[in-house]
Amino acid sequence: MARTAPVPAATDPAIIRNFCIIAHIDHGKSTLADRMLQLTGVVEQRDMKAQYLDRMDIERERGITIKSQAVRIPWEVDGTSYCLNMIDTPGHVDFTYEVSRSLAACEGAILLVDAAQGIEAQTLANLYLAMENNLTIIPVLNKIDLPAAQPEKYAAELANLIGGNPEDVLQVSGKTGMGVEALLDQIVRDLPAPVGDPEAPARAMIFDSVYDTYRGVVTYVRVIDGHLSPREKIQMMSTRATHELQEIGVSSPEPKPAKGLGVGEVGYLITGVKDVRQSKVGDTVTTFHKPAAEALPGYHEAKPMVFSGLYPLDGTDYPVLRDALEKLMLNDAALVYEPETSAALGFGFRVGFLGLLHLEITRERLEREYNLDLISTAPNVEYEVTLEDKKVIQVTNPSEYPTGKVAEVREPMVAATILAPTEFVGAIMELCQTRRGILGGMDYLSEDRVEIRYRLPLAEIVFDFFDILKSKTRGYGSLDWKADGDQVADLVKVDIMLQGEQVDAFSAITHRDKAYAYGVMMTGKLRELIPRQQFEVPIQAAIGSRIIARENIRAIRKDVLAKCYGGDISRKRKLLEKQKEGKKRMKMVGRVEVPQEAFIAALSSEEPAKDKSKK
Numbered sequence: 010m011a012r013t014a015p016v017p018a019a020t021d022p023a024i025i026r027n028f029c030i031i032a033h034i035d036h037g038k039s040t041l042a043d044r045m046l047q048l049t050g051v052v053e054q055r056d057m058k059a060q061y062l063d064r065m066d067i068e069r070e071r072g073i074t075i076k077s078q079a080v081r082i083p084w085e086v087d088g089t090s091y092c093l094n095m096i097d098t099p100g101h102v103d104f105t106y107e108v109s110r111s112l113a114a115c116e117g118a119i120l121l122v123d124a125a126q127g128i129e130a131q132t133l134a135n136l137y138l139a140m141e142n143n144l145t146i147i148p149v150l151n152k153i154d155l156p157a158a159q160p161e162k163y164a165a166e167l168a169n170l171i172g173g174n175p176e177d178v179l180q181v182s183g184k185t186g187m188g189v190e191a192l193l194d195q196i197v198r199d200l201p202a203p204v205g206d207p208e209a210p211a212r213a214m215i216f217d218s219v220y221d222t223y224r225g226v227v228t229y230v231r232v233i234d235g236h237l238s239p240r241e242k243i244q245m246m247s248t249r250a251t252h253e254l255q256e257i258g259v260s261s262p263e264p265k266p267a268k269g270l271g272v273g274e275v276g277y278l279i280t281g282v283k284d285v286r287q288s289k290v291g292d293t294v295t296t297f298h299k300p301a302a303e304a305l306p307g308y309h310e311a312k313p314m315v316f317s318g319l320y321p322l323d324g325t326d327y328p329v330l331r332d333a334l335e336k337l338m339l340n341d342a343a344l345v346y347e348p349e350t351s352a353a354l355g356f357g358f359r360v361g362f363l364g365l366l367h368l369e370i371t372r373e374r375l376e377r378e379y380n381l382d383l384i385s386t387a388p389n390v391e392y393e394v395t396l397e398d399k400k401v402i403q404v405t406n407p408s409e410y411p412t413g414k415v416a417e418v419r420e421p422m423v424a425a426t427i428l429a430p431t432e433f434v435g436a437i438m439e440l441c442q443t444r445r446g447i448l449g450g451m452d453y454l455s456e457d458r459v460e461i462r463y464r465l466p467l468a469e470i471v472f473d474f475f476d477i478l479k480s481k482t483r484g485y486g487s488l489d490w491k492a493d494g495d496q497v498a499d500l501v502k503v504d505i506m507l508q509g510e511q512v513d514a515f516s517a518i519t520h521r522d523k524a525y526a527y528g529v530m531m532t533g534k535l536r537e538l539i540p541r542q543q544f545e546v547p548i549q550a551a552i553g554s555r556i557i558a559r560e561n562i563r564a565i566r567k568d569v570l571a572k573c574y575g576g577d578i579s580r581k582r583k584l585l586e587k588q589k590e591g592k593k594r595m596k597m598v599g600r601v602e603v604p605q606e607a608f609i610a611a612l613s614s615e616e617p618a619k620d621k622s623k624k
């Protein structure tokens with residue numbers, strides 16, 4: 010019954026439809042994409058697995074999409090075989106950047122809304138992105154099989170938001186497959202076919218690029234004008250670097266070599282290049298023999314929001330970490346890093362991320378895919394510090410924060426949008442107020458749902474804000490934010506000292522009002538984590554030379570042989586060996602031995618617990 014046809018060799022743009030699915034997290038994009046793959050027969054029943062397009066283990070385990078994926082699916086309407094290119098996109102606010110790149114490769118978007126939840130913060134954010142890209146939008150309610158679904162109510166809400174009639178909002182279930190065929194028909198009917206000049210010099214936009222151990226760099230493109238063929242010499246417009254095309258093809262969803270890619274087509278290129286910097290996302294590909302005069306407008310550079318130091322537990326892994334970061338960067342245009350050294354942790358990198366989830370995912374990928382053990386330092390945002398001599402520096406690492414000579418510090422701000430049932434307005438405003446927020450406005454989307462806008466310091470919302478918002482709104486609040494300039498702030502650097510020796514890994518830049526709380530928290534934690542030494546160890550928190558908190562670790566003389574009475578010499582030796590082993594995993598801070606685990610434990614609590622990472 011599925012109206013599938015063999016994937017047509019799409020040389021005629023009139024039969025192509027490029028679309029993406031945008032939605033708030035968990036509203037069911039990946040499930041709907043799965044159902045489309047199954048219905049159209051591109052994935053055999055026996056090969057089907059949930060979240061087919063989520064290729065990374067982490068994506069499957071956490072049930073979230075991180076990378077965009079493009080796949081070509083056939084669909085027949087009124088006897089004509091169409092070629093649909095579906096681009097699955099992530100929903101989490103950290104990965105909005107991935108979404109905007111995918112949108113630029115499409116003519117239309119399915120705006121998917123959970124029929125039991127209604128419109129949420131990322132529904133709005135993604136809708137605005139799609140509108141900015143002039144995409145045709147098909148509103149769809151998903152999960153209508155759920156007993157809690159309220160299709161009439163939310164169809165009205167959606168129609169109200171984007172204009173149109175509630176009756177025109179399609180109702181589907183990605184789970185049961187209900188309504189999905191009608192949706193595919195509507196995609197063919199409502200979305201415009203791509204337009205471009207087939208005779209013009211080739212121009213293709215790179216919207217993704219991944220490193221494959223066997224094949225080298227695989228570059229995903231959307232052709233705007235002209236044609237790309239195998240064995241052709243291509244040129245990257247930003248660097249003018251040339252490569253020979255070894256393979257060109259489409260994902261269906263497994264890679265399938267093709268005879269070429271024409272106007273409007275989405276596919277992949279392989280040039281055998283191993284250097285990941287040769288294939289930059291946002292760049293335009295043209296041909297060497299007939300190059301285009303002008304590149305396509307690129308993407309906005311993603312701006313990292315959160316910075317953290319990443320250090321290998323074992324110092325000899327440093328080169329592995331460097332290579333791994335380089336490879337990940339190709340996959341992830343938003344990642345930036347530079348080498349740094351820490352007195353306490355050795356050689357590592359300062360890495361910039363889009364948010365905490367991005368940090369967590371990156372760290373997990375590095376550990377898993379490259380077999381590394383890492384310590385990540387407490388994350389912080391980027392500050393702009395003006396010194397007394399008017400020099401301006403950007404500080405992403407607390408240990409670089411200048412002491413004494415500071416004239417002004419500016420902190421990054423965000424424009425935040427919170428959606429929640431009206432009964433929680435008071436609680437939300439109270440929370441934003443304590444986070445130094447300034448109310449920007451409030452709109453009622455329906456009589457029981459409100460949109461509240463605040464301007465807040467990034468540092469106040471990027472760490473635990475969302476978890477608190479969720480608990481204050483009994484799970485119903487949703488949050489989206491984007492960068493919104495900066496402001497002068499009263500910030501200080503808190504240092505942590507062990508026996509008078511500063512430990513750079515524990516320093517933090519905080520608002521003056523919160524410095525004391527940080528000092529007390531960190532000194533208290535370290536007292537628990539650092540074992541007693543043979544002398545007393547004071548742990549202090551200080552702003553400049555002023556001590557704001559202090560704890561003490563009492564002295565102990567640790568005699569490991571005390572337990573071994575009797576003359577069993579081999580047992581004694583074993584114990585001594587063991588003690589030596591243990592020492593190897595100690596870091597010396599002055600005379601104080603700090604176990605590696607203490608660093609990990611003291612720093613890790615600054616991250617969100619694993620299961621809280623979803624929005």
Ligand SMILES: Nc1nc2c(ncn2[C@@H]2O[C@H](COP(=O)(O)OP(=O)(O)OP(=O)(O)O)[C@@H](O)[C@H]2O)c(=O)[nH]1
Nearest residue numbers: 034035036037038039040073074100152182183184
């Ligand atoms: N009952 C019901 N559950 C659904 C339906 N579609 C998705 N779900 C469930 O909703 C949850 C989220 O679905 P996903 O497809 O992973 O959501 P997503 O929007 O792709 O999430 P991200 O990829 O992380 O953005 C899963 O537990 C699905 O099983 C549906 O039509 N009906």
